[in-house]
Amino acid sequence: MKHSIITYTLLNALLAHAACPFMDGGADLKKRDYEGDRLPGDDGFLDQFVVDDTDVYTTTDFGTPVSDRRSLKAGERGPTLLEDFVLRTKITRFDHERVPERAVHARGAAAHGYFESYADWSNITAASFLGKEGKQTPVFLRFSTVAGSRGSADTVRDVHGFALRFYTDAGNYDIVGNNIPVFFLQDAMQFPDLIHAVKPQPNNEIPQAATAHDTAWDFFSQNPSTMHTLMWALSGHGIPRSFRHMDGFGIHTFRFVNDDGESKLVKYHFKTKQGLASLVWSEALVLNGQNPDYHREDLFKAIESGNFPEWEVGVQIMDESDALRWGFDLLDPTKIVPVELVPITPIGKFVLNRNTMNYFAETEQAMFCPGHVVRGIDFSDDPLLQGRLFSYVDTQINRHGGPNFEQLPINRPHVPVHNNNRDGAGQMMIPFNKIAYSVNSLNNGSPKEANQTHGNGFFSAPARRIVDAAYVRDISPTFLDYWTQPRLLFNSLLPAEQQQVVNAARFELSKISSVAVREASIAQFNKISNDLAKRVAMAIGVAAPEPDSKYYHDNTTSGVSVFSEPLPTIATLVVGILVSTSSSSSIAQAEAIAAAFKEKGANPVIIGEVIQEGIDQTYSASDAVLFDGIIVVDGTQNLFAPSSKASSLYPAQRPASIVRDAFLYGKPVGVIGTAIEAFDVNSIEEQDGVYVRDANTSAQDIADEFEEGLKTFKFLGRFAMD
Numbered sequence: 001m002k003h004s005i006i007t008y009t010l011l012n013a014l015l016a017h018a019a020c021p022f023m024d025g026g027a028d029l030k031k032r033d034y035e036g037d038r039l040p041g042d043d044g045f046l047d048q049f050v051v052d053d054t055d056v057y058t059t060t061d062f063g064t065p066v067s068d069r070r071s072l073k074a075g076e077r078g079p080t081l082l083e084d085f086v087l088r089t090k091i092t093r094f095d096h097e098r099v100p101e102r103a104v105h106a107r108g109a110a111a112h113g114y115f116e117s118y119a120d121w122s123n124i125t126a127a128s129f130l131g132k133e134g135k136q137t138p139v140f141l142r143f144s145t146v147a148g149s150r151g152s153a154d155t156v157r158d159v160h161g162f163a164l165r166f167y168t169d170a171g172n173y174d175i176v177g178n179n180i181p182v183f184f185l186q187d188a189m190q191f192p193d194l195i196h197a198v199k200p201q202p203n204n205e206i207p208q209a210a211t212a213h214d215t216a217w218d219f220f221s222q223n224p225s226t227m228h229t230l231m232w233a234l235s236g237h238g239i240p241r242s243f244r245h246m247d248g249f250g251i252h253t254f255r256f257v258n259d260d261g262e263s264k265l266v267k268y269h270f271k272t273k274q275g276l277a278s279l280v281w282s283e284a285l286v287l288n289g290q291n292p293d294y295h296r297e298d299l300f301k302a303i304e305s306g307n308f309p310e311w312e313v314g315v316q317i318m319d320e321s322d323a324l325r326w327g328f329d330l331l332d333p334t335k336i337v338p339v340e341l342v343p344i345t346p347i348g349k350f351v352l353n354r355n356t357m358n359y360f361a362e363t364e365q366a367m368f369c370p371g372h373v374v375r376g377i378d379f380s381d382d383p384l385l386q387g388r389l390f391s392y393v394d395t396q397i398n399r400h401g402g403p404n405f406e407q408l409p410i411n412r413p414h415v416p417v418h419n420n421n422r423d424g425a426g427q428m429m430i431p432f433n434k435i436a437y438s439v440n441s442l443n444n445g446s447p448k449e450a451n452q453t454h455g456n457g458f459f460s461a462p463a464r465r466i467v468d469a470a471y472v473r474d475i476s477p478t479f480l481d482y483w484t485q486p487r488l489l490f491n492s493l494l495p496a497e498q499q500q501v502v503n504a505a506r507f508e509l510s511k512i513s514s515v516a517v518r519e520a521s522i523a524q525f526n527k528i529s530n531d532l533a534k535r536v537a538m539a540i541g542v543a544a545p546e547p548d549s550k551y552y553h554d555n556t557t558s559g560v561s562v563f564s565e566p567l568p569t570i571a572t573l574v575v576g577i578l579v580s581t582s583s584s585s586s587i588a589q590a591e592a593i594a595a596a597f598k599e600k601g602a603n604p605v606i607i608g609e610v611i612q613e614g615i616d617q618t619y620s621a622s623d624a625v626l627f628d629g630i631i632v633v634d635g636t637q638n639l640f641a642p643s644s645k646a647s648s649l650y651p652a653q654r655p656a657s658i659v660r661d662a663f664l665y666g667k668p669v670g671v672i673g674t675a676i677e678a679f680d681v682n683s684i685e686e687q688d689g690v691y692v693r694d695a696n697t698s699a700q701d702i703a704d705e706f707e708e709g710l711k712t713f714k715f716l717g718r719f720a721m722d
């Protein structure tokens, strides 16, 4: 941690502008000491709410010092007394500790950081956080899965939430996006249906955090608008290696509006600077059990170790007149704008450099709203976005139990709030102005109305127009092509990635009991690709269909493949180094290799039979899924000899299965000297990403060569194709 929890006095002065009701709260405030400078983006806003429990006495919630270890009884063995206000409040508070989990995206993790603008973008937007080169704005980003409950595992196959809040100097701006650039639906009216279909089935609440069940695929196959997002989710994008190794997208078309009222249509892209990387499905399944917190732990540890993840923020900028220019509708959230048509303009970057102090207060109480916008940003008429503008405020009121959710520390803008909104459960402010209405004369009209020309206010893009039209419950004919773009995605994946889509669909559909749903799903795939449909069909007992070629084409687009580029860095990747504790030379070699990997920023973990000097982790607590690559050092052959007796220290054959499984999951694997036994026992032959080196190879050489393997990340040639 960069800052520790001891007395800090300058803080009050720094926070003097914040006008917080707790500012003068005195001794019960937690004060923090900052050794050196604050991290970028940390304006100290949250510190005013932090409680420091160092060397204090327990009090009740109303401040009376008390004992809270034993309840008040009539004699030592006597009944507990109703009078015991300490017991009653403690139990009551406990009974009410939970708030409703999010209806969707319940499982998530978040961190703080800052956004930095690359330039003054006032030519295209009046958004103040984009108004100056180098301008920094605090951000908070919550990653999530969609379908699972709050306690579900991290590495399920799912769309991943990417909810980004900017605490700008003109109010909060939320881009509540996902890691997949399109959505399942085109109309908010269908959202409850989608979620009812995807969530566990209502009779038995099975399965948790999974779409491999009848209701989900019944919905998908009956609602072809889901096909594009589904294809992305079936590819590597559905099972990222970490939150840090995925991109984010705003999905809907939004508007940038400049001070002159000129507007552009924009689509947001958040490109990971860590590189895209994904798991393979078999390892994701094992990870669910080995470490259900895999993603949140990865994020937390990376930030704790100073490896701050970064994303470049880019926009595709389009003219108002481009809405129907490319044969699809920019209001349709099931469509991407291929980068070949409109390149991405990088406008800034953000860095996550600070973990939360308290999961509930920050991550759980973060309440994002697509309607949190600032001057210079505007919506589009995308019907899904329009519905979201209602839904999020409504759900936050439900979660918080009242309308004052924006007053919670994590949700507060870092600028003063002035309006005539009043009262409600949990009002945290003391509105002093008794003239709580507009228009008034008694307070000189204040709070005054701000708009495009007065008070630097928010305004809608003047170019937005409503055409003369009938009231209809209908869908635009410009929304009706559901298959061209899923095919574009499929065409643009590497053959091995196409195979992953095939395999994922085979897995999911093999769990569908209804033959009709399986057939309907194949019929949808067949509109995308006959090859895809036939390959899936042959595994799930459905007849191979004839081509349904209306939407077939050979176009491709770039930037959608996970595995086509090597990772830019191996920093934070985890390298398992297998040793035998009976061989001190093997431990010494492992330590030298570990030191070489540490130099490169990777996280080496030395695995042995028991915890002792030089050993980080036991075989019993290790599994191939926990590592991005495996190296077995010289002098470990006893761990792999087929004749060797099982050890009581780890499950049978665990060292061998770590090597075998790492190979099967496509990871780089290496053996040194006599450790070749680890490959022999598993019938692993030398090939790409399989390293065999003699016992004298220097630790540095081993780390250098293995680095390339780690950057390749997955050796796709190992996976069967059909």
Ligand code: HDE
Residues within 6 Å of the ligand: 102, 103, 104, 105, 108, 142, 143, 144, 160, 161, 162, 163, 176, 177, 178, 183, 187, 188, 189, 191, 249, 250, 251, 252, 333, 366, 367, 368, 384, 385, 387, 388, 391, 392, 393, 395, 396
């Ligand atoms: Fe959401 N969505 N959503 N969603 N969504 C929620 O709001 C909803 C949609 C997304 O980390 C809920 O605070 C409707 C698209 C993220 O706290 C809820 C529709 C996209 C998060 C809700 C959509 C998203 C949510 C549940 C269709 C990508 C997690 C709890 C009109 C652009 C935010 C909450 C966080 C959360 C409703 C569609 C992303 C119920 C009605 C499209 C990342 O309000």
